[in-house]
Amino acid sequence: MQQIDWIVIVLTIFFIVIYGVWKTKGSKNVNEYILGNNETPWYTVGISVMATQASAITFLSTPGQAFNDGMGFVQFYFGLPIAMVIICYTFIPIYHKLKVFTAYEYLEKRFDLKTRSLAAILFLVQRGLGTGLTIYAPSIILSSILGWNLTQMNIIIGTLVIVYTFSGGTKAVNVTHKQQMFIIMLGMFTAFYLIVSGLPENISFTNALQIAGANDKMNIIDFSVDPKNRYTFWSGITGGLFLMLSYFGTDQSQVQRYLSGKSIRESQMGLLFNGLLKVPMQFFILLTGVMVYVFFQFQTLPLNFNPNSKVIIENSAYKNDYKVLESKLANVLEEKKQVTIDYANQLNIDVENPVLKRRISALSEKEKSIRDQAKELISKADNKDKTNDADYIFIHYIITYLPKGLVGLLLAVILCAAMSSTASGLNALASTTVIDIYKRNVKEEKNEKHFVSATKMFTVMWGVVAILFACVGTLFENLIQLVNIIGSIFYGTVLGIFLVGFYIKFVKAKAILWGAVISQTTIFFIYYFAIHIYPSGQEKLGYLWLNFIGAMLTVVISSLLQTIFKEDPETIEA
Known part of the structure; x- marks a missing residue:
């Protein structure tokens, strides 16, 4: 890398950290620190929701996914717009009506403390792992390509995020997301333009698409009903829908983004904004990967990109x-x-x-x-x-073929994306730990300042945990898939709990608790025996179906158990 690239990276990263600290210092109470005083406008909500999901893994792994398998991965997102509509008209009004800090507070009011704690713990486990991966993904790839020390990379990225998340809480996360998304999209559009411009003179963009089609990279929709296929139209609008419902509707890292909205309408508009733009954005990132594939048809390639x-x-x-x-x-x-x-x-x-x-x-x-x-x-x-080596393909293009300065810009894109997702994860982990676990078990009366300090303390704690997990992580088959697999193992059960709470009023606390425990245990077995023990591409079940199965198992088992149990605690209307 040239000196100009280092200057671009350092200036970009430190601008975001300093800006986040400066704009949001001095939160005085829990509402301000966790929900940003409910002052976030709809467009910031939408951008923050999008930035939370668009981690460095998205911009490193998704182009590699398209390079190897083509555009079919976009089907994963087909259920997202539908999920946004359902969440806007069911989840958001209930959360705002109850004035909750976390999604899991609702579960105690609807069921009991045990159910709330179970859902919170499931979230903390999977989001803790996921947050470690958002640090680890760019670190291991950048360290391999550039010769940087992996452990030092993990510590640097994690520490920078801890600084401004610790300082400003949710408001810091939201305001920095705007700058990060601007840098991310500027970098990706620049890369796309340079890829297409770098094709031979007689190869137009239309020709490039036709060449990609000849290599089976443009098969966007697969109507196959074979459950072994990971990405089909049907898995996208069923398993993908349930994954998106759970991620955007019950995962605190996302819920906290729109709970900070000025009003129900502002939160709804922010989510709908995300729903409208997310699928085109993922399509564009995949298309970038396909164009990298076409570009490489005219270049000398390594046998393995790692x-x-x-x-x-x-x-x-x-x-x-x-x-x-x-x-x-x-x-x-x-x-x-x-x-x-x-x-x-x-x-x-x-x-x-x-x-x-x-x-x-x-x-x-x-x-x-x-x-x-x-x-x-x-x-x-x-x-x-x-x-x-899919995760190394796009970074190989960046390092090898981009001009001076733009290498720094694209690396800044990757680091910004890592910071945006990691900040949201730490913010949500700390909030859930304080509100759903710590506060519910503190017997003495504590003031607002105490709980703000506790949230900051847990931000640092989870930051350290995420860094440690990143330092001992292992590069899996493909990081974008790994993150979604981890989510799919847990999300179905959590979503099932919320669906029962919202729609099946006769099911009470004991039935939903045992229904969720049985469902989650069953999902562990299904994942192990139908997916984990088989080589990639030979699984007996696509992992997206775990979301649908987990949710349905929770709903059905808890409903059946309720016919056996005779409890009748008070419930709230939602």
């Missing part, structure tokens, strides 16, 4: 075998490059040559086979190493 893999192979008995595969790949890529150019020339005279298209597809399969063989060698050389 630089750690090359080091492992060079120091193993499989070094010569790997070189043979590198030679084979080079020959395939050279032939594929020429065939692609011929195919594009045919397209420019309005003639699509099916023979060339089939040849491109066959060469793509051959390339994939060679890369898979390389991964097997890497795995043999070091069975602890994760051979999937």
